[in-house]
Amino acid sequence: MSATLIDSIYAPIQEDLRLVEENLRAISKVDTFPFLSGLLDHVLDFGGKHIRPAITLLASRFHPCDRDRAVIMATAVEALHIATLVHDDTVDQAEVRRGRATVSNRWGREVAVLLGDYLFARSASLVCETSNIRAMSRFAETVMALSAGELREYVACYDWRQTREQYWLRIHDKTASLFAAATETGAILGDAPEQHIDALRSYGHNLGMAFQVMDDILDFEGTETVAGKPVGNDLTHGVMTLPAILLAERFPADETIKALFSDRQDPDKLREAMDKIRSSSIMREANEIAEGFCDKARRALDGFPDQAARRSLIDLTGYVTQRER
Ligand code: FPP
Ligand code: MG
Numbered sequence: 001m002s003a004t005l006i007d008s009i010y011a012p013i014q015e016d017l018r019l020v021e022e023n024l025r026a027i028s029k030v031d032t033f034p035f036l037s038g039l040l041d042h043v044l045d046f047g048g049k050h051i052r053p054a055i056t057l058l059a060s061r062f063h064p065c066d067r068d069r070a071v072i073m074a075t076a077v078e079a080l081h082i083a084t085l086v087h088d089d090t091v092d093q094a095e096v097r098r099g100r101a102t103v104s105n106r107w108g109r110e111v112a113v114l115l116g117d118y119l120f121a122r123s124a125s126l127v128c129e130t131s132n133i134r135a136m137s138r139f140a141e142t143v144m145a146l147s148a149g150e151l152r153e154y155v156a157c158y159d160w161r162q163t164r165e166q167y168w169l170r171i172h173d174k175t176a177s178l179f180a181a182a183t184e185t186g187a188i189l190g191d192a193p194e195q196h197i198d199a200l201r202s203y204g205h206n207l208g209m210a211f212q213v214m215d216d217i218l219d220f221e222g223t224e225t226v227a228g229k230p231v232g233n234d235l236t237h238g239v240m241t242l243p244a245i246l247l248a249e250r251f252p253a254d255e256t257i258k259a260l261f262s263d264r265q266d267p268d269k270l271r272e273a274m275d276k277i278r279s280s281s282i283m284r285e286a287n288e289i290a291e292g293f294c295d296k297a298r299r300a301l302d303g304f305p306d307q308a309a310r311r312s313l314i315d316l317t318g319y320v321t322q323r324e325r
Pocket of ligand 1: 146
């Protein structure tokens with residue numbers, strides 16, 4: 001995906017996103033503690049796509065809004081996202097993220113847990129700066145969902161009998177909940193009417209579901225060089241994502257994944273499972289499911305005026321399903 005497409009999608013909020021980046025850089029300036037500053041620099045400066053703060057800013061644009069508060073909320077959303085990645089990489093024992101060593105790999109799990117906690121608390125303090133109780137409450141509920149989602153994934157590891165319904169719940173909690181909170185809080189701070197707040201939350205939820213389905217597809221289809229992290233990672237670690245669930249649904253008698261999960265060290269079994277999934281129409285079905293979530297996200301915006309923010313939110317749905325990392 002070219003940088004120009006995402007740049008044009010972000011054009012209406014370019015200046016506000018620049019302020020979000022400035023705020024993120026400011027978080028890492030802890031003058032009295034250079035070690036902490038270095039850690040924060042390492043994670044805050046690793047150049048993500050900034051989709052979550054972008055949708056907060058776009059969602060705030062439909063009604064007259066205090067832009068400073070929307071920028072603060074968007075910064076909090078990105079800081080929380082980065083905190084979850086630091087914790088997730090610790091839980092997953094991941095070695096690289098976005099082409100860089102993870103904090104747990106480079107500084108150890110203890111440092112990574114504490115750094116994630118620090119960033120999580122910093123993002124909460126930013127939400128408090130908005131002085132909006134409803135935004136604070138949505139933020140707290142989202143952290144609960146994110147943690148529950150990660151726990152759901154952990155307890156379901158190496159269980160090859162999982163349903164789509166369990167998967168929806170898990171990816172809602174671990175990913176879509178933050179997308180939904182990102183757009184909902186943008187709308188709340190923009191003083192949108194309830195109907196618009198609901199619609200923007202629904203947009204965020206569906207975009208987030210599509211985003212995670214695509215992430216899970218890329219774990220089968222991508223390459224490490226483009227993704228910035230190893231592929232085949234989910235099955236290697238016993239995580240049943242949509243493509244694997246579709247294989248089990250379609251061929252109930254097939255025991256490839258069961259065999260892989262009971263003999264975790266055998267690279268041939270991983271290759272066999274990956275090949276089976278890649279060579280069938282399963283990847284196409286998974287892509288269609290991601291498209292289905294994007295359709296729902298676009299439909300949630302039906303009642304909104306045709307303005308730049310709406311066009312950007314619509315174009316983002318296309319970006320999410322075409323991205324390569
Ligand atoms: C990435 O999943 C992980 C998440 C989207 C959410 C993780 C949430 C937590 C660890 C809870 C954090 C709680 C606090 C308080 C900060 P993935 O492993 O599927 O994606 P990846 O392949 O990019 O690692
Ligand atoms: Mg992970």
